[in-house]
Amino acid sequence: MIYLDLLIGFLKVGLFAFGGAYGAIPLIRDVVLSYGWISDEMLAYMIAVSESTPGPIMVNLATYIGSSQGGLAGALIATAAVVLPSFSIILLLMILLKKLLKNSYVQAVLRGVKPCIIGIILATGIFMILERCIGSFSDVSADLTAIIMTVVLTVIYFASSKLIRKGLSPIGLIGISAVAGIIVYGRI
Amino acid sequence: MGKPMSILPDLFLTFAKIGLFTFGGGYAMIALIEDECVEKKKWITHDEMMNVTVIAESTPGPIAINCATFTGYKQEGFAGAAVATLGMVLPSFCIIFLISMFLSNFLEIPWFAHAFQGIRIAVGILILDAAIKMIRKMQKKPFPLAVMLTAFAAMLAIDILALRISSITLMLVAAAVSLSVYLLKQFAGKEAAGK
Numbered sequence: 001m002i003y004l005d006l007l008i009g010f011l012k013v014g015l016f017a018f019g020g021a022y023g024a025i026p027l028i029r030d031v032v033l034s035y036g037w038i039s040d041e042m043l044a045y046m047i048a049v050s051e052s053t054p055g056p057i058m059v060n061l062a063t064y065i066g067s068s069q070g071g072l073a074g075a076l077i078a079t080a081a082v083v084l085p086s087f088s089i090i091l092l093l094m095i096l097l098k099k100l101l102k103n104s105y106v107q108a109v110l111r112g113v114k115p116c117i118i119g120i121i122l123a124t125g126i127f128m129i130l131e132r133c134i135g136s137f138s139d140v141s142a143d144l145t146a147i148i149m150t151v152v153l154t155v156i157y158f159a160s161s162k163l164i165r166k167g168l169s170p171i172g173l174i175g176i177s178a179v180a181g182i183i184v185y186g187r188i
Numbered sequence: 189m190g191k192p193m194s195i196l197p198d199l200f201l202t203f204a205k206i207g208l209f210t211f212g213g214g215y216a217m218i219a220l221i222e223d224e225c226v227e228k229k230k231w232i233t234h235d236e237m238m239n240v241t242v243i244a245e246s247t248p249g250p251i252a253i254n255c256a257t258f259t260g261y262k263q264e265g266f267a268g269a270a271v272a273t274l275g276m277v278l279p280s281f282c283i284i285f286l287i288s289m290f291l292s293n294f295l296e297i298p299w300f301a302h303a304f305q306g307i308r309i310a311v312g313i314l315i316l317d318a319a320i321k322m323i324r325k326m327q328k329k330p331f332p333l334a335v336m337l338t339a340f341a342a343m344l345a346i347d348i349l350a351l352r353i354s355s356i357t358l359m360l361v362a363a364a365v366s367l368s369v370y371l372l373k374q375f376a377g378k379e380a381a382g383k
Contacts, residue, residue: 014248015249016248017248045295048295049295052295052300052304052307054209054279054280055277056207056210056214056217056252056253056276056277058250063285064287068288075285075288082250085248086249086250087249087257089249090243090247090254090269091266093247094257094261094269105367105370108366109363109367112364113363114238114242114332115326115339116336116339116359116361118326119335119336119341119342119358120343120355122316122319122323123339123342123343124343125215125313125314125317126312126316126344127343127344128311128315129313132309146309149306150312150313157317170209170219170317171223173314174307174310177309177310178303178304178306178307181302181304181306182303184302185305185306
């Protein structure tokens with residue numbers, strides 16, 4: 001039955017998808033293709049849509065695939081299934097967390113992992129900006145529009161915290177960038 | 189005055205707002221959660237946010253869901269966790285469901301495509317912002333700084349050279365190094381105490 005397949009398939013995705021959406025895509029691809037739900041090409045399209053709409057990419061993909069296979073009920077089941085494992089794991093951890101975080105070995109591990117994650121996030125941010133501005137590194141070509149957009153948006157975002165008391169919120173930046181995208185890319 | 193008003197509706201609305209404006213995966217969302225839950229609402233501290241990020245990275249599932257569950261649970265127990273997670277998921281659920289029903293050529297609609305091209309640029313800036321905030325608040329001691337810079341250089345090289353090494357591997361190495369340093373120090377301490 002399709003609903004049961006969706007439930008089991010996306011529970012698997014939610015349970016084994018480590019390292020964010022991009023780490024999860026091979027796993028999702030595996031599940032989706034093994035059930036024969038959609039073609040590889042359709043999956044690529046759905047991934048692109050999931051990336052360009054708000055919300056966690058993994059959850060978006062689950063909703064999309066669920067809906068394509070079983071309508072509203074399918075979408076609900078697939079979405080719930082992909083969320084349930086991480087929801088339960090965090091709840092369990094929260095109950096154990098207080099004691100766990102005080103453990104000196106856990107503390108030692110955290111001392112290494114925290115700065116490591118900061119380094120990873122910094123690298124990801126810089127890489128994303130570079131990629132938008134000069135394209136892929138195997139085929140470098142400067143995108144002047146993207147460079148100008150990046151500089152302008154960066155200046156607006158970081159200067160606003162000096163000018164206005166609370167600065168521009170991340171949501172504000174998303175809004176401005178969407179409008180700028182429509183104006184700038186719409187003209188070209 | 190009686191019991192303070194339940195913050196369940198506030199939890200739901202705040203996470204729905206975050207869910208509605210989160211583009212480009214988990215790291216970009218960290219900037220939004222910092223802004224809403226740490227700075228504006230003060231539901232969690234920066235330190236806790238950092239802990240959730242670590243936990244989210246080392247447990248399966250979307251970081252966004254992990255953060256919502258954590259913050260909700262801390263404020264209102266199980267109900268809070270459920271409401272925050274539901275809020276996080278609901279906006280994108282509705283959007284994707286509508287797209288899947290009515291817009292088979294969503295990516296070809298010029299307005300959305302252009303807006304998204306702009307948003308893609310903002311996402312990089314938001315991730316950078318999240319990293320800068322974390323660096324400002326981290327301990328400026330040699331060990332964490334060295335780990336941070338090494339991880340930064342390694343991750344950038346992995347991205348640029350398109351190597352098939354996941355960030356989880358980097359975190360495991362950092363954890364192993366840090367734990368070994370701790371054990372060595374303890375061992376050295378015991379030796380010194382024994383003599």
